[in-house]
Amino acid sequence: MVAAFDVREALKAVVDPELKRNLVDLQMVKDIDIEDGRVRVTLALTTLACPMKKRFVESVKEAVGKLPGVTSTEVELTVMSREELDKLFPKHPLKGIERVSRFIAVASGKGGVGKTTVAINLALALAREDLNVGLLDADMYGPSIPTMLGLMQRPRVEGGMLLPLEKFGLKVMSFGFFVEEKQALIWRGPLVSKTLKQLMDDVMWGDLDCLVVDLPPGTGDPSITVAQSIPSVSVVMVTTPQEVALADVRKAIGMFRDMNIRIAGIVENMSYFLHGDSKEKIEIFGSGGGAILSRESGLPLLGSIPIDLGLRKGGDAGVPLLYDSPNSETGEIFKGIAKRLISQLAISRKAVA
Ligand SMILES: Nc1ncnc2c1ncn2[C@@H]1O[C@H](COP(=O)(O)OP(=O)(O)O)[C@@H](O)[C@H]1O
């Protein structure tokens, strides 16, 4: 008769080649179920996208299968919870953001859906609620925040730390401050995460009630790496109502969920166009995509932003709409999104000593 103890001992021979520790020590073995000679092992992976998935399953089957009395081995896979991951990989607190209370990361399935426009105007709408807000441009493949805010100076260094620039009441840091405009940015994966960590670790963000992060678009490595290195981040997904964009955004939502990263909700951008004096709503890109996605994913639809030339002009001129005309119709929508996030994420103004 094979006992759970024997199975556990056998699993100690299976080592994660990356972390160089065995599955039992890594707390990956969640459950061992034995019925006669049939063994069922439940393994919790760090991510369902784990590249070693297949290899783990094979190694477990091999190790357990060798035990006398075992007739079959089945492996069931789950994913570790945020708490389990934090325990396994204690984050070294990043110095630059140690006094930042909340993190909102703005993400999208693909580029060009208005992620940066939303990040900037959302940050300004939050700041209007009497909050200290920072804006981190983590889209290193296309850092557009410098242009969209009309900010070009090189940040100063003080006491070994970079000082964020300040504009429109926001503290701002972008990789774009350090490169020539339009310089092609080619990044190797490991360098991306290292540089982004620096933008949090080596930047003196100071006391912030909220840091808004403009993530790289898509479901690729950079957005995962960035989101993972931000402590207890909440993601805002930006999408347009088109079906294609929705397919991309579904993939992105699945990815964040696999990584146990919290998603605060969906913002639908370029939802409709207000036409003529009658302000008839024209749904150029189809309608209701955000609502469908919200129903299907169970995530709240935080707001729907119209196509507004003011948003585009604001971006081109470096004066965002929320600064220029905060009381416009679009301005009010952004303020509504900010208020929803403030209550949902319990963001409040920190008394600074
Ligand atoms: N709701 C909107 N109405 C009009 N123009 C918009 C809107 N949202 C974004 N834009 C414009 O579309 C372009 C792409 O937006 P951007 O925020 O840079 O997208 P992303 O960061 O996703 O690549 C920019 O020129 C921007 O000004």
Ligand SMILES: [Mg+2]
């Ligand atoms: Mg952008």
